[in-house]
Amino acid sequence: MIFNSVAFILFFVVTLLLYYCLPLKYRWWWIIATGVFFYCYANPVYIIVPLFIATVTYIAALQMQKAATEKKATSIYLLAIITNIGLLVFFKYTNFFTNTFIDVFNLFNSSNVKVSNPFLLNIAAPLGISYITFQAIGYLIEIKKGNHEAEKHLGHFTAYLLFFPKIIAGPVERAHNFLPQLKAIKPLQYDDISIGIKQFIWGLFKKLVVADRLSIYVNAVYNNYEHHSGITLLVTAIFYLFQMYADFSGYTDMALGLARMMGFNLTQNFNRPLFAKSITEFWRKWHISLSTWFADYFYNPIAIKKRDWGKWSIVYASFTTFIVLGFWHGANWTFIIFGAMHGLLLSIEFFTRKSRKDFRKKIPAWFNSITGIAFTCGYFALSLIFFRADTVTEALNILRKIITLEGRFFLVDPPTLLLSLVVIGIMYLIEFKKEFFNSAFTFSENNNWLVRSLFYSFLLIMILLTGVFDGGQFIYFQF
Amino acid sequence: MDTDQLIEQLIPIFKDVLDNDDIKLTAQTTAEDIEEWDSLSHIELTVAIERHFKIRFAAKEIQNWKNVGDLLDSISLKIN
Numbered sequence: 001m002i003f004n005s006v007a008f009i010l011f012f013v014v015t016l017l018l019y020y021c022l023p024l025k026y027r028w029w030w031i032i033a034t035g036v037f038f039y040c041y042a043n044p045v046y047i048i049v050p051l052f053i054a055t056v057t058y059i060a061a062l063q064m065q066k067a068a069t070e071k072k073a074t075s076i077y078l079l080a081i082i083t084n085i086g087l088l089v090f091f092k093y094t095n096f097f098t099n100t101f102i103d104v105f106n107l108f109n110s111s112n113v114k115v116s117n118p119f120l121l122n123i124a125a126p127l128g129i130s131y132i133t134f135q136a137i138g139y140l141i142e143i144k145k146g147n148h149e150a151e152k153h154l155g156h157f158t159a160y161l162l163f164f165p166k167i168i169a170g171p172v173e174r175a176h177n178f179l180p181q182l183k184a185i186k187p188l189q190y191d192d193i194s195i196g197i198k199q200f201i202w203g204l205f206k207k208l209v210v211a212d213r214l215s216i217y218v219n220a221v222y223n224n225y226e227h228h229s230g231i232t233l234l235v236t237a238i239f240y241l242f243q244m245y246a247d248f249s250g251y252t253d254m255a256l257g258l259a260r261m262m263g264f265n266l267t268q269n270f271n272r273p274l275f276a277k278s279i280t281e282f283w284r285k286w287h288i289s290l291s292t293w294f295a296d297y298f299y300n301p302i303a304i305k306k307r308d309w310g311k312w313s314i315v316y317a318s319f320t321t322f323i324v325l326g327f328w329h330g331a332n333w334t335f336i337i338f339g340a341m342h343g344l345l346l347s348i349e350f351f352t353r354k355s356r357k358d359f360r361k362k363i364p365a366w367f368n369s370i371t372g373i374a375f376t377c378g379y380f381a382l383s384l385i386f387f388r389a390d391t392v393t394e395a396l397n398i399l400r401k402i403i404t405l406e407g408r409f410f411l412v413d414p415p416t417l418l419l420s421l422v423v424i425g426i427m428y429l430i431e432f433k434k435e436f437f438n439s440a441f442t443f444s445e446n447n448n449w450l451v452r453s454l455f456y457s458f459l460l461i462m463i464l465l466t467g468v469f470d471g472g473q474f475i476y477f478q479f
Numbered sequence: 480m481d482t483d484q485l486i487e488q489l490i491p492i493f494k495d496v497l498d499n500d501d502i503k504l505t506a507q508t509t510a511e512d513i514e515e516w517d518s519l520s521h522i523e524l525t526v527a528i529e530r531h532f533k534i535r536f537a538a539k540e541i542q543n544w545k546n547v548g549d550l551l552d553s554i555s556l557k558i559n
Contacts, residue, residue, distance in 0.1 A: 295518050303522045304538045
């Protein structure tokens with residue numbers, strides 16, 4: 001059930017009405033019930049997976065805290081972590097590992113008959129499995145470190161993992177940000193509904209007007225990339241950068257808006273990454289809940305452990321983190337290259353940070369901003385070619401064509417193309433104003449009721465007139 | 480060594496590693512207050528502090544510092 005479907009809107013209206021009718025102390029129960037329904041709507045059998053993860057993680061955390069010895073606590077901790085990672089690996093990576101194994105076997109297989117993979121699993125991964133396991137693992141690490149008390153209420157803990165606004169694609173919410181809000185649950189407040197609806201509309205605009213509009217051209221070109229010219233593929237790569245941002249940040253705005261209407265503040269996941277001046281800064285602004293998760297639980301422990309290596313500890317930790325982060329997106333070499341590209345640039349930026357800083361002092365600030373932003377967006381768009389392609393060969397073929405820039409531009413349906421440019425422009429200008437001139441004048445938060453209303457009416461009219469309503473699923477749904 | 484003396488010794492290390500001569504430190508200073516202090520430079524900073532005071536922090540300590548005050552506590556425990 002995607003957020004921009006009629007079925008979901010109906011589901012949410014009923015959910016919200018009953019939610020605020022229920023006495024405060026029973027609302028956790030309603031969060032679980034709606035979460036289970038939302039989950040079962042996609043695939044009823046798989047509901048067993050998040051319920052199992054919730055129960056195992058809940059029991060393990062309490063037992064770790066009660067354990068008589070540190071050794072016993074560590075054993076329980078490892079068992080729970082392995083269970084979580086095991087489920088994730090089983091559902092997402094079994095085919096990748098068995099396929100790779102069979103490919104290597106065939107490489108050394110001298111007979112002409114190539115073996116096909118007998119272990120191929122024909123199953124889809126359960127909805128949001130990566131997000132649920134990451135939240136569970138983060139929770140276990142915090143309890144093990146002794147930073148927080150284990151949750152005593154199984155219902156509250158299950159409600160945390162099954163809160164439906166964040167099931168599909170995050171944010172990767174920390175238990176200790178969510179659980180206190182669940183316990184101090186508050187009555188209906190005008191601000192929650194008003195701010196929540198506004199954020200939802202902004203997300204809906206990004207998804208329906210920008211992302212799904214761009215996806216028409218992007219899909220048409222990428223699905224037949226062999227027949228398209230270098231210049232067409234270059235424009236498509238840039239369109240895909242905007243599509244990806246509008247799709248994922250649009251989803252997140254909708255998720256945060258829905259949660260806010262229910263009285264919850266979820267973690268901010270995007271902070272206008274298209275205005276980052278370096279890849280290092282970019283990862284502080286893009287998918288923040290996941291990048292801070294990786295920083296805290298993966299990157300930092302590695303870098304600290306290897307800190308005697310000096311600067312190389314950073315390179316080693318960056319590469320390992322970004323390769324795993326790439327692989328997290330899916331079992332495909334394209335994602336590993338995507339991750340490695342970011343690990344590489346992050347390392348280069350780290351080594352050159354002092355010389356770049358000296359250089360910055362010699363050039364005007366505006367020039368530095370423009371070149372920094374252009375380079376960062378360009379590099380991210382480049383890495384997204386690997387992210388989007390089905391195979392590494394496909395990505396390399398696209399790159400080869402882009403470098404030569406030969407051939408004619410694919411100009412089919414000029415109005416759609418023009419509209420794509422216009423909607424990118426609108427989204428970019430609104431964010432540009434927020435980034436650089438936030439204090440000057442605001443449409444969305446204007447004190448005058450009329451200005452605010454006009455702004456959101458404009459977004460709604462754009463959605464109704466130019467929104468693509470059969471666009472389909474969010475890109476990050478599959479992860 | 481008291482807190483003020485420790486901070487006096489930390490400031491040049493911070494200035495050198497983070498390449499910023501305007502850094503001012505108090506026990507309440509956090510990474511949020513200094514632009515150059517991120518998870519990448521944090522490791523370099525830790526190593527420089529360890530070398531300066533000839534001490535070794537535990538991994539858990541490094542990850543649990545919330546501000547300069549926590550860092551000062553860790554140093555004091557080891558040198559006093």
